[in-house]
Each structure stands twice: as structure tokens, then as C-alpha cells.
Amino acid sequence: MRQRSRGVSSVSSPALVIGTVLRSAWRAGGILVVALVLVATMAGLISLLTLASGYDPIRALEAAWTGSLGTRYAVLSATLVRATPLILTGLAVTLAFTAGVMNIGAEGQLLAGATAAVAVGLAGGQSWGWVTLPLAVLSGGIAGALWAYVPAWLRRQFGVLEVISTIMMNFIAVYLVGYLVRGPLQEPLRIYPQSPSLPESARLPLLITGARLHWGFVVALVSAVLLWWALRSTAAGFRVRVLGGNPHAAHAAALIDVGKTSMRAFLLSGFLAGLAGAIEVTGVTYSLYENLSPGYGYTAIAVALVGSLNPLLTALSGVLFGALEAGASAMQRDAGIPSVLASVVEAVMMLLLIGVTRIRTPASVFSSLRFARREASLRGHGMETP
Amino acid sequence: MTDVAASFLDATIRTATPLALAALGETLVERAGLINIGLEGTIMAGAFGAVVVASHLGVPGAFATAAVAGLVSAFILGLLIITLRADPIVAGTALTLLALGATGLLYRVAFGTTGVALTIPTAPAVALPIVSALPIIGHALFVQPITTYFVYATIPALSWWLWRTQAGLSLRAVGENPAAAIAAGISPARVQWKALFFGGAFAGLSGGCLVVSQVGTFAEGMSAGRGFIAIAIVALGRWSPVGVAIAALLFGAVSALQFVFQSLGWKVPYQLFLALPYLLTLAALAGVAGRHTPPAALGRR
Numbered sequence: 001m002r003q004r005s006r007g008v009s010s011v012s013s014p015a016l017v018i019g020t021v022l023r024s025a026w027r028a029g030g031i032l033v034v035a036l037v038l039v040a041t042m043a044g045l046i047s048l049l050t051l052a053s054g055y056d057p058i059r060a061l062e063a064a065w066t067g068s069l070g071t072r073y074a075v076l077s078a079t080l081v082r083a084t085p086l087i088l089t090g091l092a093v094t095l096a097f098t099a100g101v102m103n104i105g106a107e108g109q110l111l112a113g114a115t116a117a118v119a120v121g122l123a124g125g126q127s128w129g130w131v132t133l134p135l136a137v138l139s140g141g142i143a144g145a146l147w148a149y150v151p152a153w154l155r156r157q158f159g160v161l162e163v164i165s166t167i168m169m170n171f172i173a174v175y176l177v178g179y180l181v182r183g184p185l186q187e188p189l190r191i192y193p194q195s196p197s198l199p200e201s202a203r204l205p206l207l208i209t210g211a212r213l214h215w216g217f218v219v220a221l222v223s224a225v226l227l228w229w230a231l232r233s234t235a236a237g238f239r240v241r242v243l244g245g246n247p248h249a250a251h252a253a254a255l256i257d258v259g260k261t262s263m264r265a266f267l268l269s270g271f272l273a274g275l276a277g278a279i280e281v282t283g284v285t286y287s288l289y290e291n292l293s294p295g296y297g298y299t300a301i302a303v304a305l306v307g308s309l310n311p312l313l314t315a316l317s318g319v320l321f322g323a324l325e326a327g328a329s330a331m332q333r334d335a336g337i338p339s340v341l342a343s344v345v346e347a348v349m350m351l352l353l354i355g356v357t358r359i360r361t362p363a364s365v366f367s368s369l370r371f372a373r374r375e376a377s378l379r380g381h382g383m384e385t386p
Numbered sequence: 387m388t389d390v391a392a393s394f395l396d397a398t399i400r401t402a403t404p405l406a407l408a409a410l411g412e413t414l415v416e417r418a419g420l421i422n423i424g425l426e427g428t429i430m431a432g433a434f435g436a437v438v439v440a441s442h443l444g445v446p447g448a449f450a451t452a453a454v455a456g457l458v459s460a461f462i463l464g465l466l467i468i469t470l471r472a473d474p475i476v477a478g479t480a481l482t483l484l485a486l487g488a489t490g491l492l493y494r495v496a497f498g499t500t501g502v503a504l505t506i507p508t509a510p511a512v513a514l515p516i517v518s519a520l521p522i523i524g525h526a527l528f529v530q531p532i533t534t535y536f537v538y539a540t541i542p543a544l545s546w547w548l549w550r551t552q553a554g555l556s557l558r559a560v561g562e563n564p565a566a567a568i569a570a571g572i573s574p575a576r577v578q579w580k581a582l583f584f585g586g587a588f589a590g591l592s593g594g595c596l597v598v599s600q601v602g603t604f605a606e607g608m609s610a611g612r613g614f615i616a617i618a619i620v621a622l623g624r625w626s627p628v629g630v631a632i633a634a635l636l637f638g639a640v641s642a643l644q645f646v647f648q649s650l651g652w653k654v655p656y657q658l659f660l661a662l663p664y665l666l667t668l669a670a671l672a673g674v675a676g677r678h679t680p681p682a683a684l685g686r687r
Contacts, residue, residue: 049491053491053492053495054495102475104479150668154668154671154672157672158671158672158673160668160671160672161671163423163475163479163614164614164617164618164667164671165667165668165671167611167614168611168614168615168618168664168665168667168668169664169668171610171611171661171664172661172664172665175657175658175660175661176657176661178657178660179655179657179658183655298483301476301479301480301483302480302483305476338490338491338494338495340487340490340491340494340606341487341491342487343483343486343487343490344484344487344488344491346483346487347480347481347483347484347486347487347488348484350476350480350483350484351462351466351477351480351481351484354466354470354472354473354476354477354480355465355466355470355472
């Protein structure tokens with residue numbers, strides 16, 4: 001298998017050339033160019049899909065543009081608001097993938113974070129004063145990390161493939177929220193399956209008057225810069241990158257505690273996704289309900305991949321996908337086109353990217369998993385790991 | 387009480403059938419050293435294929451289309467992970483997202499923007515002569531839609547093929563030791579393509595079974611994680627057809643528990659029962675992992 005040369009014949013495919021151009025362009029710093037190419041790709045896919053589904057592509061694009069990037073109001077009240085949870089969950093995926101951890105569970109961690117933030121926000125109410133908000137947001141992050149701890153522990157202890165366990169945790173989170181908003185956290189009239197509204201003291205202030213953009217966007221940007229700096233310039237970040245590169249080498253070189261490093265990366269990834277949920281409820285919805293997230297945690301994978309697992313580019317890519325989702329909502333509103341079209345565009349972009357650049361997680365996921373399994377089995381036999 | 391037991395068994399078999407279909411197909415895929423993380427998407431493709439043609443072509447046409455939809459989905463995945471050697475997990479996840487989105491979009495385009503539930507012809511339960519008259523288990527096991535009998539037949543056939551034929555040996559060799567397989571003159575890529583297509587067709591059928599034999603309509607995201615549960619079932623069943631079938635039954639039983647508790651009138655939040663299969667998956671994976679060895683070359687590129 002490995003002996004076979006790696007698909008040399010496909011070099012001539014135009015798609016691969018585009019992919020190479022895209023990657024080098026990111027690297028060369030031609031960010032604006034790449035962003036434009038990506039927007040054009042999105043527009044192209046939207047036209048193709050609307051045309052294929054029997055809608056008027058011109059009208060669709062018009063609606064999408066006006067609703068996403070066309071006006072100042074659209075940018076500040078739709079695109080960037082949508083981008084905020086996408087950036088945070090995108091960062092969660094970026095960090096996890098960089099560490100060779102396939103956290104597909106940002107969706108569940110986001111819901112856990114939203115739940116905790118609402119619970120704390122409601123408990124605190126007006127009586128805790130200004131402390132309520134930071135406490136609510138922080139507990140959201142912690143809840144996300146705790147939700148990630150289950151698959152992280154299963155991976156470390158038993159070598160369970162986290163792709164499956166995190167997805168399972170996503171479904172469990174959905175049902176947990178479903179139970180809570182019909183039970184302990186339901187609004188007092190007990191009519192709607194949603195929590196009561198958060199008090200003013202637990203809401204994120206708006207960033208600009210006259211627009212819906214809130215301070216959560218700033219938190220997302222700061223998180224991106226912090227993560228970029230940490231991965232690039234700190235010892236912990238170096239360990240994460242080495243781990244993602246090759247866990248066996250990392251272990252053999254005796255430089256890195258593999259189990260501990262990947263556990264920490266997993267938890268921090270969960271924290272970021274939980275933060276996204278907390279910020280969404282304190283900044284946008286002000287209450288908890290089942291369909292709080294239109295799949296932010298899944299879109300996050302596309303966000304991170306298009307951002308080529310670089311936190312700063314992930315933030316930019318989050319804005320692009322925020323524009324796509326805002327545009328899709330506008331298409332549904334103004335042109336009657338199902339907004340689920342956005343997820344098709346996202347998935348096709350992901351597949352194109354995977355196909356053309358053969359994006360992989362820096363680590364071979366399986367080699368890090370095998371490592372985890374071996375560790376687990378050694379532990380199971382009461383042996384100290386070397 | 388016997389009523390409860392009988393309906394519990396019946397529900398167990400009914401919910402286990404689509405899981406078993408997808409998991410049996412995935413067993414071959416993983417035995418060939420690949421992993422189809424996009425199984426969820428493949429099931430959705432099959433479900434959508436079935437619902438589109440069911441009204442025109444009837445039940446057999448629906449199953450055929452479901453299998454073809456599964457093949458198309460497997461083709462896309464194979465292109466990425468066999469031909470282009472992309473990361474199987476990222477590719478599979480992308481495929482799932484594509485299938486979830488595309489089936490949702492196409493369904494709304496084809497059947498109206500509200501996504502109304504439409505009724506389609508369903509596969510009737512067929513009573514097998516003699517055995518269906520057995521007490522308690524007879525009705526549950528042998529008064530089922532055709533898909534269930536298909537699963538019954540597949541289990542021994544697949545076992546025999548995997549362990550007793552030259553082709554089965556080649557497939558296992560590719561999954562265990564690709565280098566040795568190459569030395570023996572086997573083309574791993576060709577074997578893997580075949581396995582992937584087989585698994586795709588079965589996952590497609592699983593989606594068709596969900597629509598035609600079980601629910602009787604289509605809903606966005608109706609696979610509800612079954613693809614991922616099926617992957618867990620393969621591990622729990624130790625990559626053998628019989629083991630996989632037993633593991634699928636276990637998951638069917640857990641899903642069917644809610645009917646029992648409902649009929650006993652227990653006051654437990656229903657969300658707990660809905661979450662049970664996912665909790666069980668986590669427990670099963672923890673119990674299995676590390677103890678049984680997956681095919682040695684699984685997931686290697």
C-alpha cells in the first residue's frame with residue numbers, strides 16, 4: 001500500500017492545480033485574493049445548486065449578497081453575528097486537528113456550553129450584579145470542556161475512536177437540552193420548549209449601536225490571536241504541534257507526555273466550543289432551546305479546513321462562512337430557496353479542498369489512535385508505559 | 387406480560403434490521419482495511435433514493451434505487467480515500483455532511499419547501515409458514531418485512547464467504563497485511579473498491595429499509611446517527627458477521643426498551659430512551675477497544 005507512489009498521475013487534474021494555488025496563496029499572504037476566490041467559489045456553487053434545483057440563480061445571488069456582505073447593516077447584524085460561533089468552534093476544531101485529535105463533537109460541546117451559561121445566567125439573575133455575565137460565559141466554556149472530557153477520557157483510557165464518541169456525545173447533548181427545556185429549565189408558563197429569557201445582567205452588550213453585533217465577536221477574535229500565538233510561540237503549543245506531527249516520534253523522543261498533551265488539547269478544544277455556545281445564548285438568543293445551533297459545530301470542520309488549521313486564517317474563514325450562512329438565510333427569506341443549501345455548499349467546498357489539497361490532519365489520526373490503544377492496553381495489563 | 391415481551395422482541399428485530407444491514411456491509415469494508423466514516427451519509431443517500439422512486443416503482447424499485455444511491459456515495463468516498471488517498475476520517479465526515487445537506491435540499495425541492503411528510507408504499511410484513519407460529523419468538527422473528535429475511539440470509543453467506551473462500555482470504559489479507567497481499571499478486575486497491583461498493587450498497591439498503599420497511603416516510607437527518615452506531619457495532623461484533631448481527635440485536639433491544647417502559651407506564655423522561663443507544667455505543671466502544679484487535683492495516687494509507 002505505502003509502497004505505491006502517491007497518485008502522481010492526478011497532478012495534471014485542474015482541481016489539484018487550484019488547490020495548490022490556494023495553499024500557496026494563503027502562504028504567500030495573498031489573503032484577499034484567496035478570500036475572493038473562495039467567495040467566487042461559494043457564489044458559483046450557489047448558482048449551480050439553485051439552477052439545478054429550478055430556482056433563479058440571479059435572484060438567489062442578489063438576495064445572498066444583500067443579506068451578507070452587500071450592506072453595512074448586513075455585515076454587522078448578520079454576517080459577523082453568524083461568524084462569531086463559527087470562529088470559536090472553528091478554532092476548537094483547528095486546535096484539536098492540529099493535535100491529531102479528531103474532535104467532531106463541537107456541536108455537542110457548544111450545546112453543553114449554552115446550557116451551562118443559561119443555567120448560571122438564570123441562577124445569578126440580577127442579584128449577582130455584573131459578575132453574572134463573565135461567570136455564565138466562563139461556566140459555558142468549562143461545560144464544553146467537561147463534555148469533551150468524556151470522549152477524551154474514553155480515548156485515553158480505552159483507545160476509543162473519538163470521531164464516533166464525540167458524535168454520540170452530540171446526540172446525547174441534543175436530547176439533554178430537549179429534556180431540560182421541557183423540564184427543569186422550561187419557561188414558567190410551561191408552554192414553549194425553551195428556557196426563560198436571560199436577565200439583562202447576563203447578556204453580552206452590543207458592540208455598535210444600531211446593529212446586532214455583540215462583544216462575543218471580539219472574544220472570538222481575541223481567542224484566535226491567543227491560540228495562534230500559543231501554538232506558534234509557547235512550549236505547550238510546540239508540544240501540540242509535535243504531537244500532531246507524529247505521536248510515536250514525540251513519545252520516543254521522550255520530550256512529550258503524549259497522553260497528557262492530547263488530553264489538554266481536547267479539553268481546550270471543548271472549552272472553545274463551549275464558549276461558542278455560551279456566547280450564542282448570552283449574545284444572540286438570550287434563551288436555551290433545541291435548535292439553537294444550525295449545525296455550527298459541523299460547519300466548524302469546513303471553517304477549520306478552509307482556514308488550513310491556522311487560527312488567524314480560521315477566523316477569516318469563519319467570517320466567510322458566516323457570510324455564506326447569512327446569505328443563505330436571506331435567500332430563504334427573499335427568494336424562497338431552502339437555506340439548507342448552505343450546508344451543501346459547505347460540504348462540496350470541503351470535498352473539493354480534500355480532493356485537491358488532500359488535506360489531512362497533520363498526524364495520521366490512526367497512528368495517534370493506535371498509540372492511545374497501545375498505551376491503554378499496557379495500562380490494562382498493569383504495566384508502566386515506557 | 388407476554389404481550390409486552392412479544393412487542394419488545396418485535397421492535398428489537400425491526401430496529402436492528404437497518405443497523406445490521408449497514409454494519410454487515412461496513413464489516414467487509416473494515417476487513418479490507420478501510421473505514422467508511424461516511425456511513426451515515428450513505429444511509430441518508432439510500433433513504434432519499436428510496437423515497438424518491440417508491441411511489442413510481444414500488445417497494446422493489448425503492449430498494450434497488452437505495453442500493454444504487456449507496457453505490458454512488460461509496461464511489462465518491464472511494465475516489466477520495468482510495469484514489470486520492472485523502473484522510474478517511476475527514477473525507478467521510480465531509481461526505482456525511484454533503485449527504486445530509488443534499489438530501490435535505492433535494493427533498494424540499496422535490497416535495498415542497500415545508501418538507502411535508504409524504505406517504506409511500508411500504509414493505510409489508512411477511513409471515514413465514516410454520517416457524518412464525520412458534521410461541522413468543524415466532525411472530526417477532528418470522529413476521530417481518532423482506533429486509534429482515536435478507537439480513538438472516540446474509541449473515542451465514544457473508545461468514546462463509548469471508549472465512550471459506552479465496553476471495554474472502556484476499557480481502558482479509560488486504561486488511562491485515564497489504565504488503566503480503568501485494569506479494570501474493572492481489573491488488574489492494576481493487577479489493578478495497580469492491581469492498582467499499584459492497585458496503586455502500588448495504589448502507590444504501592439500510593437507508594431504504596429505514597424508509598420503506600420501518601418509518602414509511604422521509605425526514606431530514608432521519609438516519610439519526612445510525613451510521614456511526616453501525617461503525618461501533620462492527621467493533622463490538624469483532625469484525626465478524628455473526629458477532630455483528632448479535633451486536634446489532636443488542637442495539638435493537640436497547641432502542642426497543644422505550645416501548646416496554648411506555649407500556650409499563652414508567653415515568654421516565656422519554657429523552658433518556660432516545661439517548662440510550664448513543665450511551666450504549668460509548669459503553670460498548672469502551673468495553674471493546676483494546677481487547678479485540680481490529681484488522682491490522684485498518685485506516686492506514
